[in-house]
Amino acid sequence: MALRTILTDSDPALHKVCRPVTQFDQRLWDLMDDLKETLADANGAGLAAPQIGILRRAVVVVDAQDRMLELINPELIAQEGEQEGFEGCLSVPGRWGVVKRPSRVKVRAQDRNGIFFEAEGEGIVARCFCHEMEHLDGHLFTEHADRLYTNEELDKLMEQQENKGAR
Numbered sequence: 150m151a152l153r154t155i156l157t158d159s160d161p162a163l164h165k166v167c168r169p170v171t172q173f174d175q176r177l178w179d180l181m182d183d184l185k186e187t188l189a190d191a192n193g194a195g196l197a198a199p200q201i202g203i204l205r206r207a208v209v210v211v212d213a214q215d216r217m218l219e220l221i222n223p224e225l226i227a228q229e230g231e232q233e234g235f236e237g238c239l240s241v242p243g244r245w246g247v248v249k250r251p252s253r254v255k256v257r258a259q260d261r262n263g264i265f266f267e268a269e270g271e272g273i274v275a276r277c278f279c280h281e282m283e284h285l286d287g288h289l290f291t292e293h294a295d296r297l298y299t300n301e302e303l304d305k306l307m308e309q310q311e312n313k314g315a316r
């Protein structure tokens with residue numbers, strides 16, 4: 150396993166459509182292990198292969214039980230509702246935006262041995278599924294956000310919301 154460098158949004162790798170994974174071999178297993186190690190080190194909620202420069206359809210998402218779920222060739226097969234909330238990205242450090250996502254999603258993907266399975270997510274996990282799958286088509290959350298906020302602005306907004314809630 151190896152810690153990989155997370156590319157930032159100026160890198161062309163983040164704006165390309167990734168190819169499906171066709172070989173479920175040691176090379177893929179190394180990639181998945183590296184994604185997990187790099188995600189854990191960055192303390193993020195999800196990471197997609199193009200973020201470490203590999204243009205293949207593979208992502209890792211932290212689920213509601215705090216486990217890292219490996220999704221290879223993931224497809225959105227159902228979605229429900231709508232949520233609006235702040236979103237960030239390890240490839241867009243220190244910037245946050247308000248993004249609309251479905252509140253529940255169902256995804257079909259393959260595991261590292263090529264076995265198909267379905268996974269469901271709601272709330273933050275649904276947001277994360279959508280965000281990571283978008284990376285595989287070369288898209289970033291910033292394309293859906295009206296404006297981007299800095300860490301300081303986000304802290305201030307959160308404080309204001311907390312104060313409102315206390316009243």
Ligand SMILES: [Zn+2]
Pocket residue numbers: 237238239240280281284
């Ligand atoms: Zn991202």
